[in-house]
Amino acid sequence: MSLPAIYSLLPVLLAGLLLFGCGKEQKVQPQAPIVEVVEVIQKDVPVYAEWVGTTDGLVNATIRAQVQGYLIKQNYTEGDFVKKDQVLFEIDPREYQAALDQTRSALQQSKAVLEQAKADVSRQEARWDTTKANLKRIRPLAEQSAVSQKDLDDAVGLELSNRSAVDAAKAAVIAAEAQVLGAQAAVEKAQLNLGFTRVISPIDGIAGIAKAQIGNLVGPGSIEELTTVSTIDPIKCYVSLSEQEYMRATERRSKQQVGKVPLELILSDGTTYPQKGEFAFADRQVDVRTGTIRVSTTFPNPQKLLRPGMFSRVRAEMGIRKEALLIPQVAVSEVQGKYFVAVVSSENKVAIKPVRVGQWFGQLWVIDEGLQAGEKVVAEGIQKVREGMVVSPKPFSARGQAESGAAQKPEAKPEAKSEAKSQGKPEAKPQPKTEKR
Numbered sequence: 001m002s003l004p005a006i007y008s009l010l011p012v013l014l015a016g017l018l019l020f021g022c023g024k025e026q027k028v029q030p031q032a033p034i035v036e037v038v039e040v041i042q043k044d045v046p047v048y049a050e051w052v053g054t055t056d057g058l059v060n061a062t063i064r065a066q067v068q069g070y071l072i073k074q075n076y077t078e079g080d081f082v083k084k085d086q087v088l089f090e091i092d093p094r095e096y097q098a099a100l101d102q103t104r105s106a107l108q109q110s111k112a113v114l115e116q117a118k119a120d121v122s123r124q125e126a127r128w129d130t131t132k133a134n135l136k137r138i139r140p141l142a143e144q145s146a147v148s149q150k151d152l153d154d155a156v157g158l159e160l161s162n163r164s165a166v167d168a169a170k171a172a173v174i175a176a177e178a179q180v181l182g183a184q185a186a187v188e189k190a191q192l193n194l195g196f197t198r199v200i201s202p203i204d205g206i207a208g209i210a211k212a213q214i215g216n217l218v219g220p221g222s223i224e225e226l227t228t229v230s231t232i233d234p235i236k237c238y239v240s241l242s243e244q245e246y247m248r249a250t251e252r253r254s255k256q257q258v259g260k261v262p263l264e265l266i267l268s269d270g271t272t273y274p275q276k277g278e279f280a281f282a283d284r285q286v287d288v289r290t291g292t293i294r295v296s297t298t299f300p301n302p303q304k305l306l307r308p309g310m311f312s313r314v315r316a317e318m319g320i321r322k323e324a325l326l327i328p329q330v331a332v333s334e335v336q337g338k339y340f341v342a343v344v345s346s347e348n349k350v351a352i353k354p355v356r357v358g359q360w361f362g363q364l365w366v367i368d369e370g371l372q373a374g375e376k377v378v379a380e381g382i383q384k385v386r387e388g389m390v391v392s393p394k395p396f397s398a399r400g401q402a403e404s405g406a407a408q409k410p411e412a413k414p415e416a417k418s419e420a421k422s423q424g425k426p427e428a429k430p431q432p433k434t435e436k437r
Contacts, residue, residue, distance in 0.1 A: 068219030
């Protein structure tokens with residue numbers, strides 16, 4: 001290409017270079033992230049105390065065999081409701097029926113001996129009466145020397161002999177009566193043993209799984225019970241109170257500041273049991289290892305929903321907290337046991353603040369320290385914000401709150417979570433919902 005042609009292209013090349021350089025400098029400014037914010041509200045909320053509990057039957061009857069024998073029948077369905085005196089198991093009764101028949105025969109023999117002894121007493125008393133009458137007649141004659149002294153002595157001796165025979169016959173009657181009583185006791189024991197071959201339920205309740213099978217040899221020496229029957233309406237729920245909680249509760253009751261406090265039962269799935277419970281009794285002593293005292297509460301259980309051994313939480317309303325600060329649970333982030341919220345200022349600038357949290361109230365969390373009423377906190381999009389960032393806020397939607405709170409248990413509290421964690425149970429934490437950009 002000739003030199004004049006190159007010179008003619010220089011303006012075009014310079015213009016292209018300038019346009020390329022300007023294109024690199026004109027970068028698109030990033031948009032402020034859109035987040036949903038909510039104001040910190042202030043209202044009166046109830047104050048709850050909550051404890052981890054375990055349900056147990058009101059009465060738990062352990063069913064054991066009281067006589068030895070082979071199990072021949074099971075008369076109940078495992079897990080069903082049984083009535084008092086209902087036959088649960090049957091043991092082979094033949095040995096005990098034979099023993100009963102034998103004792104009854106011995107009783108009849110003892111009664112026959114007793115009747116014979118009583119008849120002998122009657123005979124001896126008749127002879128004694130005769131000898132007494134003879135002695136009464138001879139004694140005046142002997143005083144008049146109408147009969148010999150020998151006749152008088154014979155009459156006296158015969159009277160004494162017959163008296164002794166009467167006493168001996170009466171003693172035989174007493175011995176025969178004792179034999180009858182012994183035989184009667186043996187019959188009653190044999191009857192009891194025969195009755196024990198029909199194992200009955202001592203209470204109304206739910207019968208558990210049978211621990212013995214048909215054909216097993218069972219008896220008083222067996223280590224394992226046959227089954228267990230539990231009364232579950234009402235049902236007990238045991239909780240452990242610290243010494244301080246127990247003393248405060250006792251003080252309130254002594255001062256009659258409160259009557260019977262209705263109790264709520266929070267089940268393991270987070271739902272609240274519809275029936276209200278009440279305090280039943282406290283154990284006799286404090287556990288020296290844990291510093292807690294075991295307390296029993298009772299709950300009606302007409303539908304038989306609750307069963308012994310269920311994990312639950314017992315909650316009691318202890319008062320009203322005035323002007324508490326509340327924010328949605330999803331607005332709180334937890335990092336290594338510490339809680340933070342993102343506060344949006346009037347200039348739409350974000351400040352990350354640590355807060356001290358209290359109890360949960362439905363889908364809201366009570367903030368004990370770190371916020372003020374009227375401040376705006378990020379409820380949706382909290383994962384997109386940083387300290388000092390400028391954001392584009394919009395009101396927090398009810399849909400977002402419902403979706404974010406759906407995975408949470410509204411009744412749970414931080415204290416309850418710690419207790420669940422200490423028992424090896426999964427800990428539910430409020431997680432912010434990830435937004436699609």
